[in-house]
Amino acid sequence: MCYCSDACSQTPDKSSTTFEEAPEIFRTRDKEVYFVQSLVHLIVFLLEIPILFVKTFGEGPLALVRKVLLLSASYANIIADNAMGKQLSAVTSAPTSWSWSYETKSDPIRANVAYDLWLGASPVGAPASRNSSYEIMVWLSRQGGIQPIGGPTASGIQLAGNTWTLWSGPNSNWQVLSFVSDTGDIPNFNADFKEFFDYLVQNSGVSSQQYVQAIQAGTEPFTGSANLVTHSYSVALN
Known part of the structure; x- marks a missing residue:
């Protein structure tokens, strides 16, 4: 998942997410979110810091702090294995519920x-990677x-x-839209x-030659605790 504008100042406290009746095509990750979730996470986290230092050299200390905070965060979500690899120009429908x-x-x-829909110049690419061009939330x-x-x-x-308001801003190597x-929570969402x-x-300069690389859905917690239950979920890319 992406990170909100205040992610640098708000580290996730604790959250758990339960997914019910999810189709088998989805990989589910159901876990409590901590700043550092486990010893393995801690080791990887510490090893990544010098790598991030090299990558952000010349960008200033704030860039390093921001990337470290993003690395430390974790967000419960599900990702569709069947909804990827098609150019926007070739998409005839993308129903979701x-x-x-x-x-x-x-x-x-x-x-x-929120949903996270990842677009890139190639058919295949991991979410939030150097292959990402856009993150549509x-x-x-x-x-x-x-x-x-x-x-x-x-x-x-x-x-x-x-009714929606569109926000736009950069995050690492990709643009977030x-x-x-505008109408509050939408607990029963059906859309194409x-x-x-x-x-x-048509309105935001996104090329129709971009590929849909992944579609995710889940929650981003920053402060507090909650149990989010998904009663039913489906998405397809036609």
Whole structure:
């Protein structure tokens, strides 16, 4: 998942996510989120710091701090194995359905519930990697006043029966474009992502030659604790 505009100052405290009735084509990761989740994570984390130092040399100390914080964060999500490798120009439909709810939620809490759709110049590429050109986020919930990366570039966008504000900003090697619901939480979401793709191609300069590399769905917790339950979920790329 991507990281919100305040990710540098807010490290995830604790969250757990439960996925129910997920089709077998999805890999599910159900775990509590800690700053450093395990000894293995700690070792990898410490080994990565000098690598990040080299990569951010010349960018200043703030760039290093930001990348270390992003490395330390972890976000429960599911990823579709069947929804990838097709150019936007070839997509005829991309139907999705997601029914979710918070089983428990602390007060206060700062978190979102969102899709992540990764685009790149090649058919294959890991999310949040050097192969990523765009991260398209669709925010179905925003708790505690958190905001996406960047700033708003368009508002009053009518897609999938809802009204959205589009945010845009850079994150590492890719551009983040976030559709944020103007109508509050959408716990029962049904849409065709082709509508979102077409909007971005026509209005935001996204090339129709970009490939869909991955579609993820999950939660980004920053402060507090919650149990997010997915009752049903599906997505396809046709």
